[in-house]
Amino acid sequence: MNSINIFPNLWRFIGLTAVQFIILSKVSLTANGYCNILLYPLFILFLPIQLATPAAVFLGFLIGLTVDLLTQTPGVNASAGAMSGYIRAALLFRYAPRGGYTAKEPIPSPHYFGWRWFLSVTAIFFAVHVFWYFSMAYFTPVYLLSKILPQTLLGWSLTMVIVVLYTRLFNPKI
């Protein structure tokens, strides 16, 4: 547990929230909701592997709520963030390497586990997050086929592109 480094996570929290609010939410507004890129969940994904699940769920809720307060959609991103915190734990458990995680791999990034592994995990992780986000945004199963699923598919594709670009660019190690 002493290997948990708080500052990289703090910077990611601030940086990703800022990018989400300043750039991506504006893009989303101009594109009439059909260009929803949700980058901030990367903060949740890149939390330390050894972090306890309740803490990850709570931090996911926290960054979601922060984004919500900025974009004035109280609860929508917070709900998706908390869900992502939980899904992340499940995914990390499911995709654990044969010998389990060690202190040599502080965060689930491609630097330690390779791109193949990283893409499998992020694909599911963001699919769940984006789907949950739109479910909360529409808040009724009536729009499931007409709005929620198409927009999830579109938002997920765009998000994955940006996620890959971001990870290539920064290649986070801690």
Add this chain to the structure above:
Amino acid sequence: MHSIIQLFIRHGGLLTLVVLEVVCFYLIASFNDSQRQISSVSWLKYSGQLLEWKTEGLDYLSLKEQNERLRNQIADLGTQLTNARLAGGTPPDTFAYAVKIDTLERQIARPEFTLIPAKVISNTISGSNNWLMINRGRRDGVQPNTGVITAGGLAGIVRYVSDDFAVAMSVLHRQTKISASLKNYEYFGSLIWEGDDPQYMTLTDIPSHISVQRGDTVQVSQFSLLFPAGHLAGRVDSAYLKPGSNFLSIVVKLSQTPAAFNNVYVVNNKFSDQIDQLQQAVKDE
């Protein structure tokens, strides 16, 4: 306390998630316009459903009570109906009106019958003399020699009474003899059971010149002391002339299946004692 901590260690992530999602749902439904509308409409819709389920459940649990209450209500209404039928039977001529305001008023509009709701707790139909037992007795006001009816037919005549129970001879008893008439005809006769099919009784003493039709209504006659006049007994099934007799034997299909006696009413005739005494006086003479 220990087990709660254990629970949290094992399912802490899920618990945190559930708590936070509840908070989020609250936030979403409170502070976002479109979601608030959706949730309030859904709440209306599903709370109605929910309440309906709740009511249905409670209804089911109280069925027995309600049944009891309804039977009491039927007894009350039946009492009113039979008495109203009797009161209405008096022709409204000037004489009746003249005496009505006098001391005789009480007797014209007199309530004759009271019904006591009861449940059949044992019943036979296969013997040649059949009996049924009901769960009301002396303490409930049941007396010997009172009629027992169902809502749509006849059941029997009370013979023996204990404190809490009573035994009645069923309509399917050789000694049962009920004064009955054909609706729309002046004639009346005795409804008896000849020991055959438990669904049929025989109406005797109807003059042979009457052309009865299948399906004609057979009801309690106005001369019955035990049963309220006009109460449905059954419908004509067939009629035949016994050799050497001038009277028809009419086979009547009972409106109340004797095998299905369940909720019954004991008919108390307030004046049966007085009438009995008078009849006895005539006999002794």
